Amino acid sequence: MKDMYDVLVIGAGPAGSIAARTAAEKGLDVLLIEKRQEIGDPVRCAEGVGKEYLKKHVEIDKKWICADVKASYIHAPDGTRIVMAEEISGGEVGYVLERKVFDRTLAEQAAEAGAEVRVKTRATGLIIEDDYVKGARLMHLGKEYDVRAKIVIGADGVESKVGRWAGIDTSLKPIDVETCAQYLIAGANIEQDHCEFYIGNEIAPGGYIWIFPKGAGKANVGIGILGSKTGKFKPRPVDYLNRFMEKKFPDARIVEMVFGGVPVSGSIEKTSTNGLMLIGDAARQSDPITGGGILNAMDAGKLAGEAAYAAISAGDVSFEKLEEIYEKPWRATIGHEIDMSLVVKNCFINLSDENLNSLAHSLKDVKFERMSLLDLLQALFKANKKLLWDLRVLFKDAAKEVVKNKM
Amino acid sequence: MQERGYLLIEYHNLRLRVTGELVSIQINKYKCGYCGACVGVCPKGALELVETWVEVDGNTCISCGICDRICPVGAIEVIK
Numbered sequence: 001m002k003d004m005y006d007v008l009v010i011g012a013g014p015a016g017s018i019a020a021r022t023a024a025e026k027g028l029d030v031l032l033i034e035k036r037q038e039i040g041d042p043v044r045c046a047e048g049v050g051k052e053y054l055k056k057h058v059e060i061d062k063k064w065i066c067a068d069v070k071a072s073y074i075h076a077p078d079g080t081r082i083v084m085a086e087e088i089s090g091g092e093v094g095y096v097l098e099r100k101v102f103d104r105t106l107a108e109q110a111a112e113a114g115a116e117v118r119v120k121t122r123a124t125g126l127i128i129e130d131d132y133v134k135g136a137r138l139m140h141l142g143k144e145y146d147v148r149a150k151i152v153i154g155a156d157g158v159e160s161k162v163g164r165w166a167g168i169d170t171s172l173k174p175i176d177v178e179t180c181a182q183y184l185i186a187g188a189n190i191e192q193d194h195c196e197f198y199i200g201n202e203i204a205p206g207g208y209i210w211i212f213p214k215g216a217g218k219a220n221v222g223i224g225i226l227g228s229k230t231g232k233f234k235p236r237p238v239d240y241l242n243r244f245m246e247k248k249f250p251d252a253r254i255v256e257m258v259f260g261g262v263p264v265s266g267s268i269e270k271t272s273t274n275g276l277m278l279i280g281d282a283a284r285q286s287d288p289i290t291g292g293g294i295l296n297a298m299d300a301g302k303l304a305g306e307a308a309y310a311a312i313s314a315g316d317v318s319f320e321k322l323e324e325i326y327e328k329p330w331r332a333t334i335g336h337e338i339d340m341s342l343v344v345k346n347c348f349i350n351l352s353d354e355n356l357n358s359l360a361h362s363l364k365d366v367k368f369e370r371m372s373l374l375d376l377l378q379a380l381f382k383a384n385k386k387l388l389w390d391l392r393v394l395f396k397d398a399a400k401e402v403v404k405n406k407m
Numbered sequence: 408m409q410e411r412g413y414l415l416i417e418y419h420n421l422r423l424r425v426t427g428e429l430v431s432i433q434i435n436k437y438k439c440g441y442c443g444a445c446v447g448v449c450p451k452g453a454l455e456l457v458e459t460w461v462e463v464d465g466n467t468c469i470s471c472g473i474c475d476r477i478c479p480v481g482a483i484e485v486i487k
Contacts, residue, residue: 036458044442122457159443159456172448179444179479227448227477237479259479261444 001118001138001145005031007308008136008149009115010123010162012039015280015297015304016155017106018057022305024113028312031147032107032115033138035122035156040103044158044260046182046222048195048212049294051094057298058109064101066215067192069094076360077200077353096195096212096220097294126152126165126276132317133166133275151308151317152276155301158261160282168270170284174227176265178207178291181237182222184256188249190219198244199356205229206349207291209244218255221245224262224291226349264288266342267335272322277304285334289341289348296334303330347391355387431486432468432475434461438482445474445483 009020012034020032036042047066054060074082111117120140127135127146135148154162158177163170192213199208206226213219223241230236235243238259245252263284271283279285279300286293307326311317351359443456453467454474472485 042441042459120458157443159446159454161446161452161455164452170447171450171452174448174473174477177444177448177477179477180442181440181479231476232472236481238481257440259440259442259444261442261447261477261479263447 001031001116001121001140001147003145003147004135005029005116005147005149006312007031007151007153007305008147009033009153009155010136011035011155011157011280011282012107012110012117012119013103013155013157013280013297014106014294015282015285015301016153017103017110018298018301019153019155019279019305019308020110020115020117021106021113022302023308024110024115026305026309027114028309030110030115031149032110032117033121033123034107034117034119037120038100039107039119040100043099043256043258045099045258045294046180046210046212046220046291047097047099047214048210048292049094049097050292053295054095054298057295057302058106060095061105064098064105065095066098066218067096067213069096069193069195069213071194073194073196074360075196075198076357077202078357078360080357080360080364082360082363096214123156123162126162128166131274133273136162150275150312153304153308154276154278154282155280155297157281158263160278162276163271163278163282166273166276168273168278170268170278170282172227172261172263172265172284176263176284177227178224178262178264179227179230179237180207180222180224180258180260180262180291181241182220182258182260183241183245183252183254184214184218184258185221185245185249185252186218186255188219188252189217190214192217200353202353203244204240209241220258221249221252222258226264227261229349262286262291262293264291264342264345266339266345267331270327271330272319272327274319274322275317277307277322277326279304283330285330285338287338287341288345296338299334300330343391347387351387359387431484432463432465432470433484433486434463435482435484436460438480440480440482442479444477444479448473448477 006028007023007030009016009032020030024030072084122139123136125137133152138145196211197208206229207224209223223237265284268284271278280297285296441459446454446456451467453464455462475483475485
């Protein structure tokens with residue numbers, strides 16, 4: 001480990017590895033650190049990811065794909081099932097990954113591009129001089145090192161401290177986090193061609209239960225519930241999950257346990273400052289309605305890697321520069337999407353089971369192959385007029401879509 | 408009696424505040440799934456997920472209990 005780099009990336013998840021790979025490919029001197037001794041482990045993810053978008057960032061390799069899913073089944077509280085086939089739900093149906101292998105592959109790609117990778121190396125603080133982030137204090141095997149960098153990229157996940165050290169408040173309120181538990185189950189012979197989702201206030205308040213096939217009859221069965229709907233004297237995610245398992249898969253064997261917190265806050269006020277950018281879960285870029293974060297993290301990682309190159313080439317790593325080349329582009333793309341999802345989330349978490357059921361009934365017979373946002377809104381209108389009012393901001397997008405299609 | 412009181416203090420890592428109020432945060436490392444959700448919600452940045460354990464900075468923690476509230480397994484106990 002040297003004491004000076006162009007770019008220091010903290011955290012080797014999908015966001016950090018893509019940022020490191022992108023910056024290294026541009027010829028920058030990059031250090032990518034991971035506090036765990038093994039990249040990709042322990043997993044804190046349901047591992048589902050949309051196909052088309054994934055291909056933008058990485059060549060698909062069978063060794064980290066567990067299942068190729070063609071449809072999603074959504075179960076309403078009263079048992080009504082909505083089937084969404086691949087063509088329409090696009091981003092939501094796709095692959096189920098083996099994150100342990102996937103994350104490692106991305107870090108290896110960063111290394112191949114020329115980045116130095118250090119595991120079991122944790123940042124314990126930032127070096128800040130003249131109001132600029134100039135590097136970080138790292139700890140590796142109990143020894144401390146001061147490592148300087150022109151730009152620091154914080155990709156340190158839901159438990160991010162990098163932003164806070166630089167004065168960016170990234171703390172999440174209970175309503176801004178889905179608290180999750182998941183089992184990898186074997187021996188239940190799960191169908192491998194589709195994902196399943198269960199919604200309802202009894203089963204998963206403010207969230208959902210998922211079943212994602214994991215290859216060879218196995219599946220990730222997990223639950224996310226909204227932080228504001230759990231607590232000291234209420235059931236925990238793990239309690240809800242055990243209840244579901246007892247009912248649905250009483251004989252399954254649990255071969256892995258996963259826990260996690262997923263940011264569902266929508267875009268936060270600030271994700272960069274002088275000499276620093278935050279990406280992925282550290283920047284709270286996961287989707288507030290699905291909880292999916294891998295693709296947004298990779299998109300942000302790529303943007304940040306390119307921004308690091310542009311800023312360092314221009315000799316200007318100020319907040320104003322980074323705002324122009326990183327903040328604005330991600331807010332116009334990922335940011336817009338997650339803010340729209342936040343509108344849906346805020347509406348969804350207040351729906352009663354009766355509302356959810358009536359919604360499901362009106363959607364059940366919609367021909368999803370030809371569904372546009374407008375069709376969806378029409379179906380919603382029939383089902384629940386208040387819901388439509390709550391979602392009125394989405395109209396602007398629907399209108400834009402109509403205009404775009406006509407042009 | 409005195410000895411029992413001492414043991415309790417040891418177990419709960421009790422801290423005496425300037426106000427004279429006893430507060431404590433106890434993380435059960437045998438229960439913790441080291442996911443870091445608690446670290447993300449801590450308003451003061453008093454928690455840190457090291458590798459497979461969570462550390463508490465007793466000087467920064469305000470015993471607000473948010474970490475306790477959102478823990479997926481209930482591994483955190485905050486006593487006010």
